Amino acid sequence: MDYETLKLVWWLLVGVLLVGFAIMDGHDMGMGVLLPFVGRNDLERRAVINTVAPHWDGNQVWFITAGGAIFAAWPLVYATAFSGFYWAMMAALWALFFRPVGFDYRSKIQNPIWRSTWDWGLFIGGAVPPIIFGVAFGNLLLGVPFHFNDLMMSTYTGSFWALLNPFALLAGLVSLGMITFQGANYLMMRTEGDIYRRVRTASMLSGSLTLVLFALAGVWVASGIDGYVITSAIDGNSLPDPLYKTVVVKAGAWMLNYNRYDWAIWVPIAAFAALGLGVMFAQLKKAGLAFWSSSAAAAGIIGTAGVSMFPFIMPSSTDPRSSLTVYDAVSSHLTLGLMLGATVIFMPLIILYTSWCYKVMWGKVTTEYIAANDKSAY
Amino acid sequence: MLTEELVDLSRLQFAVTALYHFLFVPLTLGLAFILVIMELTYVITDRPIYKDMVRFWGKLFGINFALGVTTGITMEFQFGTNWAYYSHYVGDIFGAPLAIEGLMAFFLESTFIGLFFFGWDRLNKWKHFMVTVLMAVGSNLSALWILIANGWMQDPIGAEFSYITMRMEMTDFWAIVFNPTAQAKFVHTVSAGYVTASLFVLGISSYYLLKGRDLDFARRSFRIAAGFGFASALSVIVLGDESGYTVSESQKAKMAAIEAMWETEPAPAAFTVFALPNEAAQRNDYELQIPYVLGLIGTRSTTETLPGIKEIKDKNRTRIESGIHAVVALERLRKDRNNAQALATFEAHKADLGFGLLLKRYTVDVAQATPEMIQQAVDSTIPRVAPLFWSFRIMVALGFAFLLLFGLALFYSVKGTFIEKKWLLRWALWFIPMPWIAAELGWVVAEYGRQPWTIYGVLPTHISVSNISVGNLYGSLAGFVGFYTVLLVVEMYLMTKYARLGPASLGTGRYNGETRQSGGGGPLPAGAPANRI
Numbered sequence: 010m011d012y013e014t015l016k017l018v019w020w021l022l023v024g025v026l027l028v029g030f031a032i033m034d035g036h037d038m039g040m041g042v043l044l045p046f047v048g049r050n051d052l053e054r055r056a057v058i059n060t061v062a063p064h065w066d067g068n069q070v071w072f073i074t075a076g077g078a079i080f081a082a083w084p085l086v087y088a089t090a091f092s093g094f095y096w097a098m099m100a101a102l103w104a105l106f107f108r109p110v111g112f113d114y115r116s117k118i119q120n121p122i123w124r125s126t127w128d129w130g131l132f133i134g135g136a137v138p139p140i141i142f143g144v145a146f147g148n149l150l151l152g153v154p155f156h157f158n159d160l161m162m163s164t165y166t167g168s169f170w171a172l173l174n175p176f177a178l179l180a181g182l183v184s185l186g187m188i189t190f191q192g193a194n195y196l197m198m199r200t201e202g203d204i205y206r207r208v209r210t211a212s213m214l215s216g217s218l219t220l221v222l223f224a225l226a227g228v229w230v231a232s233g234i235d236g237y238v239i240t241s242a243i244d245g246n247s248l249p250d251p252l253y254k255t256v257v258v259k260a261g262a263w264m265l266n267y268n269r270y271d272w273a274i275w276v277p278i279a280a281f282a283a284l285g286l287g288v289m290f291a292q293l294k295k296a297g298l299a300f301w302s303s304s305a306a307a308a309g310i311i312g313t314a315g316v317s318m319f320p321f322i323m324p325s326s327t328d329p330r331s332s333l334t335v336y337d338a339v340s341s342h343l344t345l346g347l348m349l350g351a352t353v354i355f356m357p358l359i360i361l362y363t364s365w366c367y368k369v370m371w372g373k374v375t376t377e378y379i380a381a382n383d384k385s386a387y
Numbered sequence: 388m389l390t391e392e393l394v395d396l397s398r399l400q401f402a403v404t405a406l407y408h409f410l411f412v413p414l415t416l417g418l419a420f421i422l423v424i425m426e427l428t429y430v431i432t433d434r435p436i437y438k439d440m441v442r443f444w445g446k447l448f449g450i451n452f453a454l455g456v457t458t459g460i461t462m463e464f465q466f467g468t469n470w471a472y473y474s475h476y477v478g479d480i481f482g483a484p485l486a487i488e489g490l491m492a493f494f495l496e497s498t499f500i501g502l503f504f505f506g507w508d509r510l511n512k513w514k515h516f517m518v519t520v521l522m523a524v525g526s527n528l529s530a531l532w533i534l535i536a537n538g539w540m541q542d543p544i545g546a547e548f549s550y551i552t553m554r555m556e557m558t559d560f561w562a563i564v565f566n567p568t569a570q571a572k573f574v575h576t577v578s579a580g581y582v583t584a585s586l587f588v589l590g591i592s593s594y595y596l597l598k599g600r601d602l603d604f605a606r607r608s609f610r611i612a613a614g615f616g617f618a619s620a621l622s623v624i625v626l627g628d629e630s631g632y633t634v635s636e637s638q639k640a641k642m643a644a645i646e647a648m649w650e651t652e653p654a655p656a657a658f659t660v661f662a663l664p665n666e667a668a669q670r671n672d673y674e675l676q677i678p679y680v681l682g683l684i685g686t687r688s689t690t691e692t693l694p695g696i697k698e699i700k701d702k703n704r705t706r707i708e709s710g711i712h713a714v715v716a717l718e719r720l721r722k723d724r725n726n727a728q729a730l731a732t733f734e735a736h737k738a739d740l741g742f743g744l745l746l747k748r749y750t751v752d753v754a755q756a757t758p759e760m761i762q763q764a765v766d767s768t769i770p771r772v773a774p775l776f777w778s779f780r781i782m783v784a785l786g787f788a789f790l791l792l793f794g795l796a797l798f799y800s801v802k803g804t805f806i807e808k809k810w811l812l813r814w815a816l817w818f819i820p821m822p823w824i825a826a827e828l829g830w831v832v833a834e835y836g837r838q839p840w841t842i843y844g845v846l847p848t849h850i851s852v853s854n855i856s857v858g859n860l861y862g863s864l865a866g867f868v869g870f871y872t873v874l875l876v877v878e879m880y881l882m883t884k885y886a887r888l889g890p891a892s893l894g895t896g897r898y899n900g901e902t903r904q905s906g907g908g909g910p911l912p913a914g915a916p917a918n919r920i
Contacts, residue, residue: 063501066456070497074489076463081486084478084554091467091474092853098468099863106457106870110877113453117881159721161553162472164854248551340479341556348486355490363498369509370502384894385442385504 013245013336015345019082020322020335022352024315026078030071031307032191033363036300037061037068039192041108041135042185045128047196047207052376054128055116055386059379060199062387063370065112067363072105081348085161085251085338086322090145093155093165097141097172104137116387135192136185143184146314147177150234150263152326157252166327176234179226186219187310190287191303197296201373209291212299216288216306223280223310230317236262237324237332249337256329263317276316280309389747389852396860397469397852400867404461405834406827407871411455413826416530416577417584417619418448419523424611426519430512439897440608441519442507443890444588449504450881454874456497461867469860473841473851480546480557481536484564488532496525530580531573538569541833542637543842548740550720550733555845568637571630572833578623579829582789583822585616589796590819591886593812600899602806604890609805613796620790627786628684635685635693638843640703640769641836643696646681647671647776651695655682660780664772669697696769703742703768707761710743712736714753741845748839748849770838778828778835785825792818 010018040061048054061068080087091098107130115127151174154167193212200208241255267273287302318324320335339345379386422441429437463485466474474481499522506515539546545562546555557563589612595605635642642648647664648656649671658680662671685693694702713736719729736743745767746753749760756764792814799805805812837843841851891898 063505064498066500067494067498069456069460070489070493073460073463073493074486076467077482077486077489080466080474080478081482084482085475087467087478087482088471088474088853091464092469092471092855095468095853095855095859095863098464099866102461102464103866103870105460106874109453109456110874113449114877114881117450117885159718161475162850162854163475248549250551250553340482341552343560344479344483344557347557347560348483351487351490355487355494359490359494359498363494366498366502369506384892385507 147180156328416580492529581619
């Protein structure tokens with residue numbers, strides 16, 4: 010496979026990993042967001058938590074692997090984004106700390122204060138990371154203040170608080186809504202009774218809200234945000250060197266791909282359609298279909314951000330030529346090929362055995378089950 | 388600006404988070420296989436006590452595992468947050484094993500750990516056993532890939548520098564995978580994990596035996612731990628020796644510092660058992676040596692010499708002086724990649740580029756480096772001797788102590804009299820923390836001993852860090868220390884609580900302090916009295 014094709018394939022694969030993360034880790038993070046509100050007593054909360062008990066750890070690996078894949082495929086993005094968004098990353102990591110210990114330690118002690126503390130810990134671990142990742146995506150669309158020197162050392166010149174601008178916060182809310190919707194639909198499949206009724210309401214509410222916020226963000230991008238355009242010739246097969254190109258900032262540039270490629274517009278359309286269908290299926294009590302709809306919505310929303318910015322990954326607002334793109338932020342031909350091979354071998358296996366685990370553990374988690382398995386359940 | 392303070396704090400934060408993460412890793416690596424052994428015994432013999440053993444030790448495994456996962460998240464992202472230039476410079480090589488670790492190992496381990504805990508009633512016993520095996524294999528495979536990545540930091544083969552992309556690029560993946568340094572590290576590290584877990588099980592079982600409770604349960608656990616522990620303690624020493632041999636091949640400065648060997652000695656060199664290294668005078672104030680031993684371990688010959696610190700420094704001075712030309716030519720090439728003259732100079736001195744970059748610590752413009760700066764750079768190529776010398780010796784002494792302990796435990800297990808040997812049980816109980824100390828010291832020897840490099844001979848630590856403000860580092864370091872302290876207190880509390888509670892925590896009604904009616908399990912099957920010795 011030639012270098013240019015591999016670069017494009019890896020843009021898709023990173024997208025696939027992020028979507029996988031949103032679908033899989035998304036539903037247990039969404040569980041965390043909803044936990045304090047849909048579980049009104051200890052047994053109910055335990056029932057909610059135990060819907061993901063056997064799976065949250067495997068799901069979290071989507072996050073770890075997405076991180077590892079960005080390191081391997083886009084080392085400059087890994088280096089520049091994570092060091093630039095330093096406090097955002099720290100906040101996301103620290104919020105994630107609450108999950109493993111929250112899950113495993115919560116029910117090992119009877120004390121109600123102990124248990125309620127970890128419930129809110131799971132809430133933080135479920136709500137904060139999606140907001141931060143959404144905010145990060147918002148800032149990527151806006152452009153990030155960073156530049157490289159001749160030896161490719163990056164310097165980020167913004168502040169943490171500058172990340173929390175209105176557009177990025179809106180993107181954070183879209184992300185939070187999307188994850189909550191995903192979690193609610195998952196819980197609809199795995200719970201019954203009062204909990205089921207509450208998560209169904211939460212699903213319709215979060216799905217509708219996400220739809221409105223996503224539309225709002227779309228209008229904002231189309232009308233109020235400057236995009237970026239590469240003005241020098243692009244040689245997809247050249248060795249990656251971000252400083253070897255010229256880039257200009259241009260109003261409306263993030264909409265250009267929708268004119269250039271006929272298929273591009275179907276990505277946001279799919280996101281809207283999936284959100285709408287998801288709400289409708291929740292209304293009709295078709296939990297499984299609602300879950301697949303919100304999964305498709307996650308793919309559509311993340312895809313929309315990717316397609317709008319293509320080929321940019323991380324534009325620089327202060328030194329546009331330092332911008333990182335699909336063509337020049339990547340690792341070598343050999344590494345990309347090798348990593349593609351590893352992904353092609355392992356990804357189907359992962360999907361296969363993960364599905365098997367869900368199949369083994371499938372079924373409604375009831376408060377009666379929790380009471381009967383007091384010592385072994387979370 | 389990359390100040391000394393920024394670099395030191397970045398290193399401190401990495402050391403704190405890595406050492407802390409490594410409090411949980413060795414137990415996971417080893418306990419997973421002990422669970423496999425116990426469960427295999429269960430599926431073969433069908434005796435419920437072995438299932439109880441898997442479930443109880445599994446509970447402690449879970450408490451430990453939760454923090455392993457928590458602190459592992461930090462490690463996966465800290466290269467980006469705090470070591471940005473490192474991530475750019477070597478991500479093409481270093482990122483790949485990390486990503487493969489996720490795809491091949493973490494998914495396997497983390498997906499099946501869920502079924503391990505919650506699948507007992509939904510899987511038949513053979514299927515559950517397979518789940519436990521896959522979980523154990525997954526955790527050990529993750530150690531393989533992270534040590535392949537780390538092995539490359541110690542011995543960077545299979546890669547080449549490109550001045551166009553301004554980074555190291557992979558040229559031979561399989562050379563990186565089968566790097567002898569990486570393979571030696573992998574087997575040494577997982578064996579250390581097996582020792583840690585064996586001593587954990589041995590010590591806690593000894594506690595029950597000393598208290599005279601859950602005797603049958605403790606006795607069987609003790610025997611499994613003694614057998615597995617003895618084999619592991621033996622291999623950790625043998626494979627540690629292999630690791631030492633690869634170090635003397637690829638990292639002569641680390642070897643010399645570990646051995647406090649200032650001068651090149653005639654072959655075969657003596658092994659220094661005890662010394663007071665004097666950094667300022669570049670000699671040992673007092674030393675006790677065994678002739679020939681070091682030469683034999685380090686070179687496996689009687690004629691090869693191991694270079695001393697002073698000889699290594701002389702060679703490094705030449706390389707730094709040559710490296711200056713490489714850096715200067717590279718900086719010209721970065722401004723104009725078609726400069727043929729700069730390219731020719733660069734190619735001639737490329738092998739010493741890393742040594743030239745050492746001077747970036749003292750001056751931005753390497754061409755202007757003064758003789759004093761060069762001298763400082765030369766001195767910096769040898770890590771500080773005393774910490775390495777002592778870390779290594781304490782680690783090795785502990786290794787032999789483990790071998791002795793497990794040897795005795797196994798001997799009395801076979802004789803069947805270990806329950807009467809109170810001194811042995813007490814020794815095992817009080818020795819529980821020691822494998823952790825040995826493992827942490829092993830990390831110090833390997834990683835502190837790699838200084839002043841992040842990638843040995845290629846990329847100096849000083850320029851590897853993210854160019855962020857020192858205030859960020861103080862804040863995040865305080866955050867990590869705060870979080871980790873609280874988490875450690877919680878974990879130790881739960882671990883102690885459940886270890887004290889013992890198998891009664893399963894609620895089967897079969898164990899110490901339980902009345903037969905309580906809990907979900909039924910009474911014992913006939914012919915299996917709980918407290919039979």
